[in-house]
Amino acid sequence: MAVHQPVETRNPMFIFVRVIIPVHPHSIIFKEVYYRHKIRITMEDNFSQLDDGSLIRLIQEGRHEAFSEIVNRHSKRFYNIAYRVIFNKDDAEDIVQEAFLKLWEKRLFWNQSKEAKFTTWFYKIVVNLCLDHNRKKKPEPLSEHMQLVDKQQGQEALLHEKQRQAILDCFMRALPERQQLALNLCFYEGLSNQEAAEIIGVNLKALQSLIMRAKMTLKEKVRQYLD
Amino acid sequence: MMDMKKFEENLLLYGTNVNHWPEEIRQAGLEALESSSEIKALLAEHEHFERVLRARSYEEPSNNLAQRIISASLQQEQKASRSPGSFLSVLLNELHFPKPALTALSMAMILLLIIGFVIGFLNPSDSVLNAQEETGLHAFLYYEGEVI
Numbered sequence: 001m002a003v004h005q006p007v008e009t010r011n012p013m014f015i016f017v018r019v020i021i022p023v024h025p026h027s028i029i030f031k032e033v034y035y036r037h038k039i040r041i042t043m044e045d046n047f048s049q050l051d052d053g054s055l056i057r058l059i060q061e062g063r064h065e066a067f068s069e070i071v072n073r074h075s076k077r078f079y080n081i082a083y084r085v086i087f088n089k090d091d092a093e094d095i096v097q098e099a100f101l102k103l104w105e106k107r108l109f110w111n112q113s114k115e116a117k118f119t120t121w122f123y124k125i126v127v128n129l130c131l132d133h134n135r136k137k138k139p140e141p142l143s144e145h146m147q148l149v150d151k152q153q154g155q156e157a158l159l160h161e162k163q164r165q166a167i168l169d170c171f172m173r174a175l176p177e178r179q180q181l182a183l184n185l186c187f188y189e190g191l192s193n194q195e196a197a198e199i200i201g202v203n204l205k206a207l208q209s210l211i212m213r214a215k216m217t218l219k220e221k222v223r224q225y226l227d
Numbered sequence: 228m229m230d231m232k233k234f235e236e237n238l239l240l241y242g243t244n245v246n247h248w249p250e251e252i253r254q255a256g257l258e259a260l261e262s263s264s265e266i267k268a269l270l271a272e273h274e275h276f277e278r279v280l281r282a283r284s285y286e287e288p289s290n291n292l293a294q295r296i297i298s299a300s301l302q303q304e305q306k307a308s309r310s311p312g313s314f315l316s317v318l319l320n321e322l323h324f325p326k327p328a329l330t331a332l333s334m335a336m337i338l339l340l341i342i343g344f345v346i347g348f349l350n351p352s353d354s355v356l357n358a359q360e361e362t363g364l365h366a367f368l369y370y371e372g373e374v375i
């Protein structure tokens with residue numbers, strides 16, 4: 001992977017800020033000399049050894065290599081949840097890209113001491129973008145697979161499977177928004193109930209109630225239509 | 228001893244692998260499973276249900292998704308790097324004031340501005356007084372009104 005030169009080092013405004021401001025006692029530079037020294041030893045060649053928190057700190061310094069590492073490390077994970085919520089590959093990829101670009105653009109506003117761990121915080125961003133996207137988009141009546149009941153020889157099993165998947169997607173879409181989210185985060189993404197509760201913004205009991213209602217509804221529908 | 232209803236609740240919450248349930252209920256779950264054929268049947272039913280759920284459609288992301296995001300961020304950075312807004316945000320972040328401190332600073336500056344205006348209005352400067360005097364003299368000398 002190519003290593004990019006930090007963009008800020010070529011920016012006169014940035015140089016001004018880095019030269020004039022560091023004497024300020026609240027300056028990040030002033031406070032974190034030791035921390036930077038410590039992680040610089042590690043990061044010289046290998047960003048993959050750093051944890052997310054350290055990478056985010058480097059991103060805040062404008063280190064694009066750290067951003068690249070975060071993207072490479074997590075883009076698929078966040079694509080998964082986006083796809084599960086949006087049901088469309090291209091839109092899910094666009095959402096993930098938008099979320100990461102926001103992270104890079106607004107990197108200076110991330111307050112690591114206040115926020116939860118990076119993935120939990122970023123799940124929130126991706127999920128909110130997905131929900132906004134779904135609210136703007138008109139609901140689709142049926143997936144294209146549902147209309148593919150063209151029984152060619154040898155294709156029937158595949159079509160049957162596709163139909164089952166499409167029906168299941170319809171059942172999922174019919175669930176209330178928060179039940180869908182709870183199920184996607186806990187069942188499909190394997191997050192803990194506590195982390196999912198934090199992402200959705202509910203307490204643990206409420207999250208458990210959402211999961212139970214979602215599964216009971218789906219179980220009933222699966223029993224009626226797919227078994 | 229965990230009853231059937233409680234066991235089903237836990238199945239829905241934590242999945243069909245009882246060994247992965249939270250530690251405090253795991254043993255009770257395993258014991259309930261050993262002791263009742265009804266609970267075993269319930270577990271089998273849920274395993275089937277979870278298999279159906281896992282068969283949900285899924286498309287892999289494009290191979291170049293990460294690279295696409297990285298390239299887009301570089302382009303975005305080149306566009307934004309010289310904007311005044313970007314400069315200001317870098318500056319504010321570098322000072323790293325907490326929000327209450329920023330609010331207090333803003334209020335103090337507004338207060339100073341108001342005090343400045345008040346002082347200015349109450350104490351007009353000499354240059355303004357001179358100008359007023361000159362205007363009065365000019366009006367007296369060149370008055371073209373009624374003849375005394």
